[in-house]
Amino acid sequence: MPVTRLPQSRRCLRTLALNSRQRQWTADQDINWNQDIVRPNWLLRRFHGAMISQFRHGELITIKICRHLLDVVTEPGVKELLIQQIADEERHAEVYRRYLEKLGDAAPLDPSLAHAVERIIQWQGSYLGLIVAVHVLLEGEALRTLQDLSDEMPCPLFSQMNKLIVRDEARHVAFGKVYLRQRLANLGLDERMAIYRFVKLLWCESTGGMFLEFRITGIVTQSLRRRWVNEGWLQHRRSLTDIGLLNAQDMARA
Ligand SMILES: [Fe+2]
Numbered sequence: 081m082p083v084t085r086l087p088q089s090r091r092c093l094r095t096l097a098l099n100s101r102q103r104q105w106t107a108d109q110d111i112n113w114n115q116d117i118v119r120p121n122w123l124l125r126r127f128h129g130a131m132i133s134q135f136r137h138g139e140l141i142t143i144k145i146c147r148h149l150l151d152v153v154t155e156p157g158v159k160e161l162l163i164q165q166i167a168d169e170e171r172h173a174e175v176y177r178r179y180l181e182k183l184g185d186a187a188p189l190d191p192s193l194a195h196a197v198e199r200i201i202q203w204q205g206s207y208l209g210l211i212v213a214v215h216v217l218l219e220g221e222a223l224r225t226l227q228d229l230s231d232e233m234p235c236p237l238f239s240q241m242n243k244l245i246v247r248d249e250a251r252h253v254a255f256g257k258v259y260l261r262q263r264l265a266n267l268g269l270d271e272r273m274a275i276y277r278f279v280k281l282l283w284c285e286s287t288g289g290m291f292l293e294f295r296i297t298g299i300v301t302q303s304l305r306r307r308w309v310n311e312g313w314l315q316h317r318r319s320l321t322d323i324g325l326l327n328a329q330d331m332a333r334a
């Protein structure tokens with residue numbers, strides 16, 4: 081398959097792999113587990129548990145799809161990045177598990193997220209669609225949420241975990257974007273449109289249904305939720321244009 085702009089993107093991927101090797105951390109050595117959990121007044125304890133649980137489930141979903149991608153991609157440098165990412169996600173899942181062990185109130189996978197996972201697994205189009213769904217949408221959304229929470233959560237234990245996890249997630253999103261920018265340039269418009277429709281549906285179905293059992297006045301009101309969903313989609317649309325999936329004109333027709 082012809083590859084455009086390979087030298088530059090390969091350099092970027094090498095830098096990311098090097099960065100990953102140099103910035104390793106462990107749950108035991110880099111996090112002080114003796115710290116207490118501090119819960120802000122606005123956060124119900126049950127919602128706290130449900131939110132951290134969904135982060136953990138998101139990590140497990142990402143591991144599953146990265147393992148599948150390992151069987152599909154052929155470039156050794158990309159395989160190395162996926163192997164590094166799986167190790168990162170396993171560490172994140174373990175950190176969230178330990179935090180939940182202290183907090184209690186672990187929750188099962190949210191039904192709307194479970195539905196999104198089913199849809200991702202059943203995707204029959206180009207494997208690039210999986211990378212768009214996981215690295216740009218799912219991880220991009222996790223990064224957006226974690227960055228917002230870093231200002232809102234006064235919990236020192238969460239802050240310590242969050243800083244380390246955000247650093248890894250930013251690298252995973254960067255990997256997806258660099259790789260997709262290079263690969264999507266070789267994909268026809270019909271396939272790119274199909275990927276766009278796929279991720280848009282994932283976004284609408286999963287964000288519309290998350291945490292619906294929680295009604296917290298002033299925090300998870302319908303209007304606030306709507307604004308969060310709309311702002312998020314605008315941000316993700318910019319990323320989708322940036323990686324060369326579709327321009328605004330084609331998005332309007334998709
Ligand atoms: Fe992660």
Ligand SMILES: [Fe+2]
Nearest residue numbers: 219248249252
């Ligand atoms: Fe990640």
